Amino acid sequence: MKKLNESILNQTGFQPQSPAKIYRADKNSNVKKWFWGFFIFIIFFLMLPWTQNISSIGSVTTLYQDQRPQELNSIIPGRIVKWWVKEGDFVNKGDTILELADVKDDYLDTNLIKRTEAQLEAKEQKIVFYNEKINAIVNQIQAIENGRNLKLKSLENKLEQFKRKLISDSAEVVAAEMENNIANQQLIRGKQMYAQGVIPLTELEKRTAQHNKTMAVLTEKQQKFLNTKQDLIITKLEMNEVQQEAADKIFKSKSEIAISKSEIATTDGDVAKNQNQLSNYITRGKQRWLIAPQSGQIINAKKSGINEIVKEGEMIVEVVPTKVNHAVELYVDPMDLILINIGQPVRIIFDGFPAIIFSGWPRNSYGTFVGRVVAIETNRNENGKFRILAVPDVNEKPWPTELKMGAGARGFALLKNVQIWYELWRQINGFPPDYYKPNYNKADSDTMKK
Structure with a gap:
C-alpha cells in the first residue's frame, strides 16, 4: 500500500x-x-485457587425437640366452653388457651371432689375406730390375764391350805385309828375278863361304849380326810377352769383383733383407692384447661367455635416457640456423604435474604452465613439422601434473628482448595471432589451444639 x-x-x-x-x-x-x-x-x-464444595438444599430447623412446633392435644374428651386466644396470638408459658367441660357421666358432678374427699375421710376415720377397738381389746386381754392371775393366786393359796389341812386330817385319822385299836383291844380283853368273872357287866358295857365312841370318831376323821382330799381336787379343777375360761376369752379377743386388722387392711386398700381416685379427679379437673407448655405463637387451630366436642388425644392447636436455637438441615447425595465430616464449615444462603455467591471463593461472597456440621444421620431419608445438621459458627457473623422455622436454605459444604484449571478438568470429566479428612476441632463442634 x-x-x-x-x-x-x-x-x-x-x-x-x-x-x-x-x-x-x-x-x-x-x-x-x-x-x-x-x-x-x-x-x-x-492458576487461581478454587474451593471445592458440595451444594445441597434444605430448611431451617433446630437441634432441640422442645424448640420445634409443638402440637397441643386434649388429654380428656370434652366440650369447648371458651377460647382464650386466637390464631396468631403470642402466649407465655402457663397461659390458658382453651377451656373444656367434661362430657362423661362419671365426672359431671360438680361436687365430685368434695364427695370423694368425704368418702376418703370416712374411710380414714374407720381405720381410726378399728385401731381404737384393737387397743381396747388389747387392754381387755390384759385385764383378763390379770384377773386370771389373781384368781389362780387365790386358788393356789386355797390349794396350799387344803394340802396343809389334808396333812392335819391324815394325822387325826391315824390318831383315831390308834385309839380305836386300843379301844378294840380293851373290849376284847373285857369280854374275856367278863367271861372269867373278873369284871362286872357294867365294866364290859363301859368298854363297849368306849369302843363304839372311838369307832365313830375314826369314821368322822376318815370322812373329814376324804372331804379335804375332795376339796383339794375341786380346787385344782377350779384352777384349770379359770385358766381355760381365760384362754377362751383371750382367744376370742385375739380373734376380734385379727378381724379388726383384716378390716383395717381392707379399709387401707379402699383409702388408697379413694386417694388415687381423688388425685385422678383433681388432675382431670386441671386438664379441662389447655395450658401453653412454653412461650410461642398459636397457629393451626383445628377446632373453632363453642360447644364443639373434642376427642381424647385430638390435636387442637400448635405452638411455635419464640426462643429457638436455629440450625439448618441439608440433604446430601450418598456419593458426597463420605466427604462430609463433623465440624466441617458450610456456607448457607437463606430464602428471603439477598446474596451474591461465588461458590469457589466463599469469603468473597455476600449475604452468606457460616455454619458447622454437628450431626450426620446414618440412615437414608425418604428422598434417597442423607440428612446433615449445621449450627451457627460462633466465630463468624451471627445468623439473622428473623429466621423462621421451615424457611428454605441452600448450603455449600466447603472442601479442599484446588486451582481453577484442576476444578474445570474434574467437572468436565465428571470426577467427584477430592477426598480428604480435615482435622476439625471436636471441642469447637461441641461448643456450637451448646
Whole structure:
C-alpha cells in the first residue's frame, strides 16, 4: 500500500488520501497485544485457587425437640366452653388457651371432689375406730390375764391350805385309828375278863361304849380326810377352769383383733383407692384447661367455635416457640456423604435474604452465613439422601434473628482448595471432589451444639 502511494505521487504529483482512509494503510494493529494479554489473563485465572464444595438444599430447623412446633392435644374428651386466644396470638408459658367441660357421666358432678374427699375421710376415720377397738381389746386381754392371775393366786393359796389341812386330817385319822385299836383291844380283853368273872357287866358295857365312841370318831376323821382330799381336787379343777375360761376369752379377743386388722387392711386398700381416685379427679379437673407448655405463637387451630366436642388425644392447636436455637438441615447425595465430616464449615444462603455467591471463593461472597456440621444421620431419608445438621459458627457473623422455622436454605459444604484449571478438568470429566479428612476441632463442634 505504501508503494502504491509513492507510485501515484511520482506520476501525478498528488498525495492520495483515500487509501489511508479506506484501507487504513498507516494504522498499527493491537490485535496481537490483546491476544497475548487475554492469553496471559486466562493462564493467570486458571492458576487461581478454587474451593471445592458440595451444594445441597434444605430448611431451617433446630437441634432441640422442645424448640420445634409443638402440637397441643386434649388429654380428656370434652366440650369447648371458651377460647382464650386466637390464631396468631403470642402466649407465655402457663397461659390458658382453651377451656373444656367434661362430657362423661362419671365426672359431671360438680361436687365430685368434695364427695370423694368425704368418702376418703370416712374411710380414714374407720381405720381410726378399728385401731381404737384393737387397743381396747388389747387392754381387755390384759385385764383378763390379770384377773386370771389373781384368781389362780387365790386358788393356789386355797390349794396350799387344803394340802396343809389334808396333812392335819391324815394325822387325826391315824390318831383315831390308834385309839380305836386300843379301844378294840380293851373290849376284847373285857369280854374275856367278863367271861372269867373278873369284871362286872357294867365294866364290859363301859368298854363297849368306849369302843363304839372311838369307832365313830375314826369314821368322822376318815370322812373329814376324804372331804379335804375332795376339796383339794375341786380346787385344782377350779384352777384349770379359770385358766381355760381365760384362754377362751383371750382367744376370742385375739380373734376380734385379727378381724379388726383384716378390716383395717381392707379399709387401707379402699383409702388408697379413694386417694388415687381423688388425685385422678383433681388432675382431670386441671386438664379441662389447655395450658401453653412454653412461650410461642398459636397457629393451626383445628377446632373453632363453642360447644364443639373434642376427642381424647385430638390435636387442637400448635405452638411455635419464640426462643429457638436455629440450625439448618441439608440433604446430601450418598456419593458426597463420605466427604462430609463433623465440624466441617458450610456456607448457607437463606430464602428471603439477598446474596451474591461465588461458590469457589466463599469469603468473597455476600449475604452468606457460616455454619458447622454437628450431626450426620446414618440412615437414608425418604428422598434417597442423607440428612446433615449445621449450627451457627460462633466465630463468624451471627445468623439473622428473623429466621423462621421451615424457611428454605441452600448450603455449600466447603472442601479442599484446588486451582481453577484442576476444578474445570474434574467437572468436565465428571470426577467427584477430592477426598480428604480435615482435622476439625471436636471441642469447637461441641461448643456450637451448646
